Amino acid sequence: MILDDLVNATQQNMLKRREKKSLNSLKKEVNNIPSSNTFSFEKNLNQSNISIIAEIKQASPSKGQIVSPEKFNYQQIADDYKNAGVDAISVLTEESYFKGSLGILTDVAARNDIPTLRKDFIIDPYMIYEAKVAGAQIILLIVAILTDDKLGEYLSLADKLGLSVIVEAHNDEEIKRAVSARARIIGVNNRNLKNFTVDFNNTIRLRKLVPADILFISESGIKNRTDVETLEQNGVNGILVGETFMRATDKIAKINQLRGHE
Template identity: 50%
Template sequence: MILDDLVTVTKKRLLRHQQVLSLDELKQTVAQLPKDTQPNFLAILKQPGLHIIAEVKQASPSKGTIVTDFPYMEIATSYEKAGADAISVLTEPDYFNGHLPYLKHINDHVSVPTLRKDFTIDPYMIYEAKANGAGIILLIVAILDDQQLINYRELAESLGMQAIVEVHTAQEVQRALKSGANIIGINNRNLKTFQVDFNNSLRLRHMIPTTIPVVAESGIKTQEDVAILVDAGFNAILMGETLMRSQQKATLIKGFKEAAL
């Protein structure tokens, strides 16, 4: 399965990174950083209206190369100018053609929170995210056990970051809630098959208390989709491929914002 392969290559990459910079050395670097380097994403999500996490992504396992021209810095700054509330940056290199330096470069040029979009499987990656400027990390329930979900979220929060705890099934929603998740993302994409079902978000939304902000992820393409999600009570959407394929990214973001009114 693709998800298993992604975890395997992430483990190998993690070992390479640790050989270059040990966890203790990375912790020392992070200890010198201010705790609150970005606006608090949880506080942003609790404000009225629909919030947009705009993604900087060149490729994916299911689609291959999405765009060949990839001025990632220009894309990120255009997202912010168009009103995006946060920017998601792919840092997974083997399947998504992402790179950790992208996160650092983008963070240095935008004022909105940045999300390290990767397959977090170890505390080392959380410290890496902080060292490269992230204000948000992603914790995928399908690849973590219950104790890891708690420990990793608490570690992120102790470093001044927030965690989006991502689910795809009803059982995963229950595990996310049990872990104390403060933000839950419902992925319409099955990470084992990479098939997308837009209605997955709608089926699972009612299981999550309204006090917890919820993000809809994947398969969101039109203003009609956005309006449906707003009516269902979503606080935010994460959009990648639709934005990356568009030649009018800023116009698209503004249109989605208008659809949420």
């Protein structure tokens, strides 16, 4: 299963990073960071207009190389997203399959004041501290790869560090677990992480299982204004869009198109 491969690769890469920087060193760095996060991302999600999380990623396991390395100017992409007024920027930091890095996240977070999301397969508290040090204001926790105890532990740690959390679920059972863990934001991935097929109706079906006071994000497979209108009509607070933006020649125009501002 590809999800197992992703988790194994994440574990190996994290262990290599821990050899260079210990958890205690990361904690010391976190202690020196001024407490400034006011969970603005969550406040933005509560607005009437659907929020847009625009993603920076070079490759993916399902699509391979999305943007050629010589054209992957992530700083320019971040500037385009900022100029388009997106609500958050998601940065893939998984190295082996998505060709991301913490360095990209650090640069993007330092480049602007838009909340940044560390998009990765977080399996250890070490990675949450890494996200904080890199300047992220949001992290992703995937229910499918965490036990209930770990999910609760990581949510508490993120809250302590001033990080918002998108708890990602893919089916009915995972939605129940996310709600039980008291997630403030639940994201439904329309892409099945075991076989990478996309079912856009996954969001619509699972939205009905989430209490109205929990913020709700739809991820993957969102391509046009019609898709966004459908989600708006089904009570979705925000969308996370990656490949559609990464393949767009004019990213600002594409974002405006999804908003209906053509």
